[in-house]
Amino acid sequence: MKKRIAILGSTGSIGRQALDVIYEHVDKFQVVALTTNRNVELLAQQVEAFHPSYVGIVDSESVQEFKNYGLTGVEVLSGKECLKNIATLPEVDLVLVAVVGISGLEPTIAALEAGKDVALANKESLVAGGHLVVEAARKSESKIIPVDSEHSAIFQCLAGCDDPNKIKRIYLTASGGPFRNYSKDQLRHVTVEEALNHPNWRMGKKVTIDSATLMNKGLEVIEAHWLFGLSIEQIQVVIHPQSVIHSMVEYIDGSIIAHMGKTDMRLPILYALSWPQRLESSVGSLELAAMEPLTFEMPDFDRFPCLGLAYKALEIGGTMPVVLNAADEVAVEKFLRGEISFMEIPVMIEQAMKSHKAVQNPDLNTILRVDHGIRRQLM
Template sequence: MKSITILGSTGSIGQNTLRIAHKFPERFRIEALVADTSIDLLAKQIQAFLPGLAVVRDEAHARALREKLPAGCDTEIRFGEAGRIQAATLAGVDTVVAAMVGAAGLPAVMAAIEAGKTIALANKETLVMAGSHVMRAAQERQVSIFPIDSEHSAIFQCLQGNRHSDLDRILLTCSGGPFRTLAASEFAAITPERALCHPNWSMGKKITIDSATLMNKGLELIEAHHLFGVPAERIEVVVHPESIVHSMVAYRDGSVMAQMGVADMKTAIAYSLSYPERLDIGQPIPNFSSIGSLHFEAPDLERFPCLRLAFEAARIGETMPAVMNAANEVAVYAFLERRIGFLDIADRIGRVMADHRVLSHSTLDDVFEADRWARQRTREIL
């Protein structure tokens, strides 16, 4: 039996993790649930799984959550960063599922690593912001990090049984998002509602907008660089609209290994929790005869400048990825609030990156300061 903390239990990753835990109650025990403000859903999760601890954004939401729980519920309610760190470091927890959106998940992940917990990682911003620090801490503590992103899980699976020294490059696949074939002249008129309609995946609002701008693939590029120890210039983004091939690994003898499956996050989540075993989670195998053809193409960096900015941030390194990530978060939420247009997202990110003075040999405190500065600078120019 594995005891699990879920950072981000009310998001799509968290809910799918709970579905797997419900299907295999003899294997997984939910010890702590961490959410932000979705207290109605969190209250239902608490009553279903009876965790010892639940954490929300602030004291007001903690009071509201207590009022929704029945008398006699023994779940301890905490809030804020201190509560998230407590949930990530509980003595009885084996695995921490890191599924919080954005930079807020980094401190809890670092605390979990320091406490020796296995990490099932869906929060890509953790490695984008502070990948070298996170991976160094994991190596020092001999902590395993299993990727939950479908692309990184695919890469991880394609690397199994092969020597890292034989790897030539990573082929990171990308659906292309909802605007893959849309004329550039129409981008200025894109609304939040239109951008939230992803053709293949059901995700939270922030990551769905990132998929529409292709920034999500840029974040995944930086994440893969740190997670697998591969230089960014040896990671190639390939647009694959069917989302059947989740990513590929090419070896120096010309062999290419691909991991394929239907577009459903439960496969990657289950593998991260049960590795090296594969659980029977009832997933169908793709009907290849019905699919007929699989298509691949290069991304258009002119129409999708966010991906170009991510390549630039990866090349520069140090504090620049943290700045890019922070600027993107602020700009995406401004777009969702209709304060800026779709094209303004990349514009604001580029302006903040141009203003940033990169810190060499940066510490983790430098990363947090770069994140804080970038958020403030983005708000100033919005």
């Protein structure tokens, strides 16, 4: 029987690659639903190729444009609620949450509460509302399968570990981004084009800038805390420029299990969609004898303060990670528009955190209220 998939954010980078994976394995997967914010031209192409029963268009004003394509056999849902509606469809087995931003939080919780397994590519769901997401999964006994390459690696390295007390620590690897060897003075003058030129990965603009500031790794630290139930002391970031080892788990006996693979997001996407099975991939294998030496170094918190801010937000807890995430999104957008410099990104985030008194154990409404307030404050 085919696994029935809904993709929230099918026109984004992860969504498009997920459909590439599904196309290679049409005998294993059935696309039930796709959503977009407003990229209805690409959505229409995807509908023609995969014939879903439902589509969701968050931007209601774009619905008529989609209908003008004259596609039949597909039900159109619209508005912000369409993400939750599609995430809870009875005919869906697995929901891939690949939307960007805090808009992924509510549909992620809704999918888990409805008993769906979730392939999670939305960092904000765990950063802003990790306790709510984990609790929803616990109650419904649904599974969260991480899509991020680092968390997918940890997820796979933990296979067969039935006791969390056996884990000493995990290592989240980071390439270091395009500015790994830049001085602080050089970092003050980097351009948007330079920051978008990641040496190893091809990702969306927001994630690429976050990788350059190391905020992406900071957000992953918070994600790892919730995904794997680890303390802040058990989560270590290590710079690994070759991006061959995607992360590692160290056990209490000193053994380290590492996950290696090509730098291609289709691999963790395929694993998340096919879990607990493994399927063949066209990505190919590493040529071990041809690889350059693998090196590791500690991150520089002084040159890349975003990483330290993320650890601080996790340490404080409550709504502070919400502030971190919202402030980062606004700051990155301002940088992309040329309104602030690269090194002003962490300054904006730190100022927002200092101005906020964290609310512990926030409910969903509090999270959304704080998120909206920080964005309005910084815009």
